[in-house]
Amino acid sequence: xxxxxxxxxxxxxxxxxxxxxxxxxxxxxxxxxxxxxxxxxxxxxxxxxxxxxxxxxxxxxxxxxxxxxxxxxxxxxxxxxxxxxxxxxxxxxxxxxxxxxxxxxxxxxxxxxxxxxxxxxxxxxxxxxxxxxxxxxxxxxxxxxxxxxxxxxxxxxxxxxxxxxxxxxxxxxxxxxxxxxxxxxxxxxxxxxxxxxxxxxxxxxxxxxxxxxxxxxxxxxxxxx
Amino acid sequence: xxxxxxxxxxxxxxxxxxxxxxxxxxxxxxxxxxxxxxxxxxxxxxxxxxxxxxxxxxxxxxxxxxxxxxxxxxxxxxxxxxxxxxxxxxxxxxxxxxxxxxxxxxxxxxxxxxxxxxxxxxxxxxxxxxxxxxxxxxxxxxxxxxxxxxxxxxxxxxxxxxxxxxxxxxxxxxxxxxxxxxxxxxxxxxxxxxxxxxxxxxxxxxxxxxxxxxxxxxxxxxxxx
DNA sequence: CGTAAAAGATAGTAATACTATCATTTATAA
DNA sequence: TTATAAATGATAGTATTACTATCTTTTACG
Numbered sequence: 001x002x003x004x005x006x007x008x009x010x011x012x013x014x015x016x017x018x019x020x021x022x023x024x025x026x027x028x029x030x031x032x033x034x035x036x037x038x039x040x041x042x043x044x045x046x047x048x049x050x051x052x053x054x055x056x057x058x059x060x061x062x063x064x065x066x067x068x069x070x071x072x073x074x075x076x077x078x079x080x081x082x083x084x085x086x087x088x089x090x091x092x093x094x095x096x097x098x099x100x101x102x103x104x105x106x107x108x109x110x111x112x113x114x115x116x117x118x119x120x121x122x123x124x125x126x127x128x129x130x131x132x133x134x135x136x137x138x139x140x141x142x143x144x145x146x147x148x149x150x151x152x153x154x155x156x157x158x159x160x161x162x163x164x165x166x167x168x169x170x171x172x173x174x175x176x177x178x179x180x181x182x183x184x185x186x187x188x189x190x191x192x193x194x195x196x197x198x199x200x201x202x203x204x205x206x207x208x209x210x211x212x213x214x215x216x217x218x219x220x221x222x223x224x225x
Numbered sequence: 226x227x228x229x230x231x232x233x234x235x236x237x238x239x240x241x242x243x244x245x246x247x248x249x250x251x252x253x254x255x256x257x258x259x260x261x262x263x264x265x266x267x268x269x270x271x272x273x274x275x276x277x278x279x280x281x282x283x284x285x286x287x288x289x290x291x292x293x294x295x296x297x298x299x300x301x302x303x304x305x306x307x308x309x310x311x312x313x314x315x316x317x318x319x320x321x322x323x324x325x326x327x328x329x330x331x332x333x334x335x336x337x338x339x340x341x342x343x344x345x346x347x348x349x350x351x352x353x354x355x356x357x358x359x360x361x362x363x364x365x366x367x368x369x370x371x372x373x374x375x376x377x378x379x380x381x382x383x384x385x386x387x388x389x390x391x392x393x394x395x396x397x398x399x400x401x402x403x404x405x406x407x408x409x410x411x412x413x414x415x416x417x418x419x420x421x422x423x424x425x426x427x428x429x430x431x432x433x434x435x436x437x438x439x440x441x442x443x444x445x446x447x448x449x450x
Numbered sequence: 451c452g453t454a455a456a457a458g459a460t461a462g463t464a465a466t467a468c469t470a471t472c473a474t475t476t477a478t479a480a
Numbered sequence: 481t482t483a484t485a486a487a488t489g490a491t492a493g494t495a496t497t498a499c500t501a502t503c504t505t506t507t508a509c510g
Binding site for chain 1: 263264266267355356358359361362363364366367370375378379382383397398399400401402403404405408409412413415416419420422423424425426435437438441442445446448
């Protein structure tokens with residue numbers, strides 16, 4: 001069977017819903033490609049418009065500015081990942097197995113999910129690693145947070161924190177450990193590939209070593225004192 | 226006694242050494258204030274020049290661009306912190322006590338160090354939290370790394386990793402744990418103050434809770450299996 | 451088929467991120 | 481002390497970025 005996945009995104013994330021038009025989907029598709037290739041700093045609406053074959057003004061009808069567009073695709077990614085997590089941990093009773101699955105999903109290069117035709121999740125995963133934290137490391141974070149732009153990220157974090165509590169109801173830092181897992185899944189990957197001396201797996205460049213590190217970190221942390 | 230601290234910084238970090246002239250020191254001093262106040266994105270050389278009472282061209286003689294200036298002040302901070310670590314863990318034999326001291330230094334709001342007159346370390350610490358990772362989360366990271374711009378950060382990380390190994394020579398991930406401590410000392414602080422639901426200490430906003438979390442994380446991780 | 455919404459085309463502006471040039475001041479060494 | 485080089489100041493200019501505005505044409509759809 002062929003299923004087309006769509007997520008209902010927070011309306012504050014855009015001016016016009018990009019999922020609902022050809023141009024909108026092109027904006028998402030090409031912006032993912034361009035941000036991945038050139039990095040967020042070098043990415044501009046003008047270049048994007050040229051690539052797509054539309055005009056700058058056309059892009060501005062969908063997104064207020066490029067930072068908002070970044071927040072959109074990052075929020076989209078977290079929504080998609082939460083869905084993946086739900087899907088893949090469904091029917092698993094043991095919270096420890098669930099946690100291992102989540103760590104794997106966070107730390108592993110994802111494959112392009114064919115049920116979302118205009119989004120290449122593997123590129124998106126790379127974008128999250130390098131650009132993800134830039135969405136909130138700004139002076140506008142409080143305002144953006146009030147608009148609930150980071151809700152998908154916070155939901156995932158809360159979800160993981162709950163599973164941690166299932167493993168050990170007495171553990172004192174479930175939410176901080178959850179955000180640590182998420183951030184470190186990405187930072188260790190970035191370091192491994194770019195600043196290898198900050199990790200213990202610079203030579204192999206093997207994501208399984210990151211998983212081993214995170215599992216060691218998590219399960220020792222939540223084991224009873 | 227009054228001591229004026231100066232660090233010999235990597236020459237690739239600047240075009241002209243800002244420590245060696247009045248204008249250079251003003252650039253450092255005011256850029257720290259402005260980046261702290263407005264955030265790195267809104268910070269420009271033009272505004273900085275106006276604030277100082279010089280011209281844009283004047284700033285460009287010291288730093289290639291604002292990103293380089295950010296790398297400079299961040300590298301300066303890590304150099305200063307490594308010095309603090311060395312100073313404060315001097316004569317401590319027990320690596321566990323050393324590690325605790327380092328976690329405290331990383332996670333606590335620092336006080337302005339009066340032996341560095343043109344640098345306000347407490348502002349700088351806030352800048353590192355919000356802007357620090359932007360120094361390396363770029364497409365230029367490999368090039369910048371070759372120029373050794375991140376050496377102070379990597380040195381500190383290596384230093385911490387060594388102490389971790391002193392605690393437990395069999396621990397498998399000393400460097401990754403070290404970079405995790407450093408990054409999480411900052412991210413948990415940022416989350417606590419801006420996205421509190423990602424942490425377990427959003428209500429109290431107490432840095433001691435972050436320290437407790439990091440100590441729990443670290444000492445459980447390095448305890449023998 | 452008519453109308454409203456979306457997209458295209460074009461233009462324009464203020465700010466940013468620089469580079470260049472030349473005059474003036476300041477440090478310094480012969 | 482003077483010459484002279486280095487640093488700074490003053491001014492100008494350019495390409496690009498980050499938008500906003502307006503008007504026309506196309507497309508969607510009830």
